[in-house]
Amino acid sequence: MTTTEELISQVLQGLPVQVKRDRRIFIPVPRNDLIKTVNILSSELNINHLSTITARDTGKEIELLYHFLLNGVVITIRTMCPKDDPTIDSIVSIFPGAVLYERELNDMLGIVPKGHPDLRRLILPDDWVGGYPLRKDWKPPQESEE
Amino acid sequence: MGRVKLPIGPQHPALKEPENFTITLDGERVVDVDIRIGYTHRGIEKLMESRTYTQNLYLVERICGICSYAHVVNFTQNVEEVLGVQIPKRAEYIRTLFLELERLHSHFLWLGVAGHEIGFDTLFMYTWQDREVVQDLLEMISGNRVNYAMNTIGGVRRDISEEHRKKVLEGMDYLEKRAAYYKEVAINEKTILARAENVGILKPKVALKYSAVGPTVRASGITVDIRRDDPYASYTETPFEVITTDTCDVLGRVVVRVLELFESIKIIRYLMEHLPSGEIVVKVPRKIPEGESISHTEAPRGEDFHYLRSNGTEKPERYKVRTPTLANLPAIAEMLKGAYLADVPIVVAAIDPCMGCMDRVLLLKQDSDKPGEIIEGDQLRAYGIKWYAGRGWKA
Numbered sequence: 001m002t003t004t005e006e007l008i009s010q011v012l013q014g015l016p017v018q019v020k021r022d023r024r025i026f027i028p029v030p031r032n033d034l035i036k037t038v039n040i041l042s043s044e045l046n047i048n049h050l051s052t053i054t055a056r057d058t059g060k061e062i063e064l065l066y067h068f069l070l071n072g073v074v075i076t077i078r079t080m081c082p083k084d085d086p087t088i089d090s091i092v093s094i095f096p097g098a099v100l101y102e103r104e105l106n107d108m109l110g111i112v113p114k115g116h117p118d119l120r121r122l123i124l125p126d127d128w129v130g131g132y133p134l135r136k137d138w139k140p141p142q143e144s145e146e
Numbered sequence: 147m148g149r150v151k152l153p154i155g156p157q158h159p160a161l162k163e164p165e166n167f168t169i170t171l172d173g174e175r176v177v178d179v180d181i182r183i184g185y186t187h188r189g190i191e192k193l194m195e196s197r198t199y200t201q202n203l204y205l206v207e208r209i210c211g212i213c214s215y216a217h218v219v220n221f222t223q224n225v226e227e228v229l230g231v232q233i234p235k236r237a238e239y240i241r242t243l244f245l246e247l248e249r250l251h252s253h254f255l256w257l258g259v260a261g262h263e264i265g266f267d268t269l270f271m272y273t274w275q276d277r278e279v280v281q282d283l284l285e286m287i288s289g290n291r292v293n294y295a296m297n298t299i300g301g302v303r304r305d306i307s308e309e310h311r312k313k314v315l316e317g318m319d320y321l322e323k324r325a326a327y328y329k330e331v332a333i334n335e336k337t338i339l340a341r342a343e344n345v346g347i348l349k350p351k352v353a354l355k356y357s358a359v360g361p362t363v364r365a366s367g368i369t370v371d372i373r374r375d376d377p378y379a380s381y382t383e384t385p386f387e388v389i390t391t392d393t394c395d396v397l398g399r400v401v402v403r404v405l406e407l408f409e410s411i412k413i414i415r416y417l418m419e420h421l422p423s424g425e426i427v428v429k430v431p432r433k434i435p436e437g438e439s440i441s442h443t444e445a446p447r448g449e450d451f452h453y454l455r456s457n458g459t460e461k462p463e464r465y466k467v468r469t470p471t472l473a474n475l476p477a478i479a480e481m482l483k484g485a486y487l488a489d490v491p492i493v494v495a496a497i498d499p500c501m502g503c504m505d506r507v508l509l510l511k512q513d514s515d516k517p518g519e520i521i522e523g524d525q526l527r528a529y530g531i532k533w534y535a536g537r538g539w540k541a
Contacts, residue, residue, distance in 0.1 A: 052468035072375025097357025123184035
């Protein structure tokens with residue numbers, strides 16, 4: 001393990017840190033602990049780079065992966081969000097760089113980041129009514145008409 | 147005079163890819179910027195879920211026309227990690243060679259675009275001529291100038307011959323001379339200094355706050371480079387420096403990219419002089435086991451981030467791509483605040499968001515009583531013919 005990974009394991013002692021391989025760390029947390037965990041990464045590890053946020057439709061839930069970067073180590077917070085209540089606390093107040101990534105989640109998977117300052121459409125057209133394209137049950141409009 | 151909202155884009159001479167910047171002006175000063183993207187969204191992430199890994203190799207390469215190779219390297223690295231496959235050393239060297247050739251052609255291209263944006267078209271002509279040397283090398287080895295189709299899962303598809311090796315080294319000698327010339331130009335040429343110095347300021351704190359990437363943050367004095375921090379391909383063994391400047395302006399972004407040319411040339415020379423012998427590809431199964439992987443590379447524009455989730459079939463369950471330009475957009479808004487309207491094109495171009503030229507579609511009629519009128523293409527043409535006819539020209 002590199003020193004950065006040792007430091008991370010030390011600081012995040014109370015959390016279920018999984019070291020997948022060198023420079024790849026995953027931290028699964030419940031949805032309600034997201035802000036708390038992100039705060040720890042920001043204030044105690046001084047992480048200042050959010051690479052992006054990945055979301056994946058797993059069926060009943062949507063898996064959210066927040067990828068942070070510290071000295072070449074990718075630290076990913078993993079959390080789940082049920083489809084019947086697709087809300088999650090926005091992290092924009094801690095990482096302003098998340099502003100576009102959360103709008104993208106809102107467009108493509110219908111995730112609603114609570115407390116986001118500006119939830120307009122980002123990628124899809126303003127008048128889009130065709131649902132959330134990256135959900136697994138989504139079909140392109142012309143196919144569903146047939 | 148009150149504040150004016152000025153829409154720039156989605157189609158605009160200063161933008162190649164359609165984006166929309168709604169700029170709020172107070173006189174000539176920018177006070178606020180709103181960015182709208184998505185005009186060329188192609189649904190690649192969704193499309194990848196319905197294609198096999200082999201088909202996706204070619205789809206991923208078409209995410210971008212300039213840094214296509216960074217994407218395909220990320221994709222193959224992700225799949226190889228899930229498979230647990232180690233590619234041959236020679237293949238790693240060839241991948242690194244292409245990554246650096248790509249950086250060379252991208253930076254030469256950018257330098258030309260930056261010159262063009264500040265009305266210095268001589269620089270544009272010079273750099274694009276030199277870029278052809280890189281394009282010829284890429285074509286010689288891969289058969290293509292762009293979208294090289296070099297990678298396959300488990301290695302690379304084409305080998306480098308002794309003749310290729312010599313030609314690449316010759317090309318580097320020429321490009322090094324040219325890069326030295328551009329270094330002189332970037333530091334001393336009055337046109338560049340007048341338009342780039344103290345323009346588009348991005349303080350280190352702000353760059354970090356908005357998670358910006360690549361040469362954009364390195365010009366704000368932040369030493370971040372994925373090649374050094376999280377080495378992939380053969381970057382663990384190739385010697386290079388991470389270039390930074392602390393001027394935080396457009397000039398800094400010019401200097402960083404020009405100096406990175408030398409580092410790329412240094413890396414390519416090392417690779418060509420130490421190229422290991424052996425196989426270039428290992429055989430891999432078509433079905434990829436269940437798993438997940440993160441791969442990120444230092445593309446010419448900054449960190450290019452890919453995530454793969456596989457489900458044991460021939461097709462990915464989820465594939466996520468975050469390109470460097472998206473990461474740099476929030477920072478652009480900050481760089482533009484307080485800038486002059488005339489500096490908007492060069493500040494936007496300074497993050498290198500794939501720029502180009504398009505025709506104008508909006509004309510403000512000054513002889514009209516109305517404050518301004520939008521004229522569409524056909525009307526504009528008719529207007530032009532009438533205007534010239536009134537001055538004795540015949541259509």
